[in-house]
Amino acid sequence: MTLADNIFENLRLELRRGCLTLAVLAQLRQEHYGYTLRKALAQHGLEIDESTLYPLLRRLETQGLLVSEWREEEKRNKRFYHLSSDGELMFRQLLQEWHDLNKSIDNILQGS
Amino acid sequence: MNLLDRYLLAVKKYLPWKRQDDILAELKANLESQLEDKKADLGRPLTAEEMQDWLKHLGPPMVMAARYQPQQYLIGPKIFPMYWWVMRLALLWCLVIYSVVNAVEIVASSPSGAAVFDAVLHLPGVLIITAAWVTAVFAAIEYGAAHSPANFPAKVVDHVDWSPGSLPTSEEGGCKGKRPRSYAHAVAEVVFGFLWIIWLLLIPNHPYLLMGPGAAYLRVSPYELAPVWALFFWCIVALNVVQLGWRLIELVRGAWQKSRALQHITVKTMGFIAVLVLFKAPNRAWVLLKYPITDAARYGAGLNSMNHAIYGAMLWVVAISAMIWLWQIVQLAVDHYRKCVVAEK
Numbered sequence: 001m002t003l004a005d006n007i008f009e010n011l012r013l014e015l016r017r018g019c020l021t022l023a024v025l026a027q028l029r030q031e032h033y034g035y036t037l038r039k040a041l042a043q044h045g046l047e048i049d050e051s052t053l054y055p056l057l058r059r060l061e062t063q064g065l066l067v068s069e070w071r072e073e074e075k076r077n078k079r080f081y082h083l084s085s086d087g088e089l090m091f092r093q094l095l096q097e098w099h100d101l102n103k104s105i106d107n108i109l110q111g112s
Numbered sequence: 113m114n115l116l117d118r119y120l121l122a123v124k125k126y127l128p129w130k131r132q133d134d135i136l137a138e139l140k141a142n143l144e145s146q147l148e149d150k151k152a153d154l155g156r157p158l159t160a161e162e163m164q165d166w167l168k169h170l171g172p173p174m175v176m177a178a179r180y181q182p183q184q185y186l187i188g189p190k191i192f193p194m195y196w197w198v199m200r201l202a203l204l205w206c207l208v209i210y211s212v213v214n215a216v217e218i219v220a221s222s223p224s225g226a227a228v229f230d231a232v233l234h235l236p237g238v239l240i241i242t243a244a245w246v247t248a249v250f251a252a253i254e255y256g257a258a259h260s261p262a263n264f265p266a267k268v269v270d271h272v273d274w275s276p277g278s279l280p281t282s283e284e285g286g287c288k289g290k291r292p293r294s295y296a297h298a299v300a301e302v303v304f305g306f307l308w309i310i311w312l313l314l315i316p317n318h319p320y321l322l323m324g325p326g327a328a329y330l331r332v333s334p335y336e337l338a339p340v341w342a343l344f345f346w347c348i349v350a351l352n353v354v355q356l357g358w359r360l361i362e363l364v365r366g367a368w369q370k371s372r373a374l375q376h377i378t379v380k381t382m383g384f385i386a387v388l389v390l391f392k393a394p395n396r397a398w399v400l401l402k403y404p405i406t407d408a409a410r411y412g413a414g415l416n417s418m419n420h421a422i423y424g425a426m427l428w429v430v431a432i433s434a435m436i437w438l439w440q441i442v443q444l445a446v447d448h449y450r451k452c453v454v455a456e457k
Contacts, residue, residue: 033138034141035142049179076144078138079138
């Protein structure tokens with residue numbers, strides 16, 4: 001890996017980090033448990049490591065943006081996550097920010 | 113217990129105990145769903161080999177446990193096993209080299225209790241510095257691997273050699289390697305404990321039981337053991353009587369499989385007290401002359417060197433006994449606290 005590759009990788013991870021939070025919040029407008037959440041994100045083209053997803057879920061839950069509950073499904077106890085009311089509000093604000101950023105970048109690209 | 117359960121049990125060891133059950137239940141649900149999908153894809157259950165391959169693909173238990181926790185570490189799970197191995201090796205060699213160097217130095221210069229005490233006093237500092245260096249080197253490797261993966265070959269970072277076949281088969285096997293005691297074991301402990309005490313009580317009148325042919329030397333030797341040894345001996349007898357009594361009560365009450373933490377700590381404390389009794393021998397004299405008036409001139413110097421050497425050895429014994437005793441007290445307190453927290457949940 002060259003120096004340029006390293007720099008690209010670091011910047012890509014930095015860019016991806018914020019997007020993943022938004023993607024997880026978006027996906028959790030519907031209830032999911034860990035495994036189906038990963039699958040759903042992957043089906044939409046967003047592969048996410050367990051080592052990234054689970055600490056993120058814990059953090060969002062601690063921040064009050066997610067709610068989790070244990071429930072039995074197919075004779076098995078699973079922990080289901082979904083957005084809390086604060087989480088929904090936060091998601092809408094972040095989505096707005098995301099659209100604004102996209103628009104700004106488009107404008108910059110079109111202007112240059 | 114199937115291989116997945118054994119894997120989960122191994123992961124449990126690396127999870128913070130407060131959230132252990134919670135994280136483990138979530139991980140179990142996720143892995144079982146993943147396994148079901150695999151079965152559905154294949155149209156049949158996985159073979160034992162496929163199961164092993166799948167678990168191997170998931171990663172070592174320590175790495176899996178780390179995925180479910182916030183990443184706040186200096187040494188990551190990928191290199192931690194190697195770090196831990198190197199750390200133990202480094203500390204062991206440091207201890208050996210330090211002991212040999214100091215022993216040679218003390219013997220070569222002027223053997224004295226103060227010199228031994230000084231060496232013992234400096235040992236923790238030397239060990240801490242060694243541990244700090246090992247940690248610093250591995251923290252640098254971790255940092256380098258995270259920030260510049262290209263410069264750190266996969267062999268260094270992914271040095272986690274494991275096989276699902278080596279996973280522990282039960283909770284006891286996974287945690288402490290102990291099975292509950294059987295009734296026969298408990299009875300044998302009482303019987304042998306009783307015989308042990310009889311053997312101990314016979315020693316004062318029949319020293320050959322302890323020393324073999326060397327007992328004859330005691331009779332002709334100009335030296336004799338100081339009275340503190342008799343006190344030490346009775347402390348040891350008392351300790352064994354208490355332990356035997358405790359075991360007997362357990363057996364009568366049918367409670368031989370229950371935790372023996374309190375019993376262990378009581379016995380260890382009594383053992384430590386016995387060592388202290390011996391250490392506090394009046395005038396640091398563990399060996400005396402049988403006839404000091406007539407033999408002092410001839411054997412006095414030898415006697416002093418002998419008592420100095422015993423004092424040096426006693427310092428080590430007391431230091432090690434104190435560390436073991438403290439460690440067990442801490443372990444008992446932590447276990448008790450954990451049980452209280454789990455009971456409150």
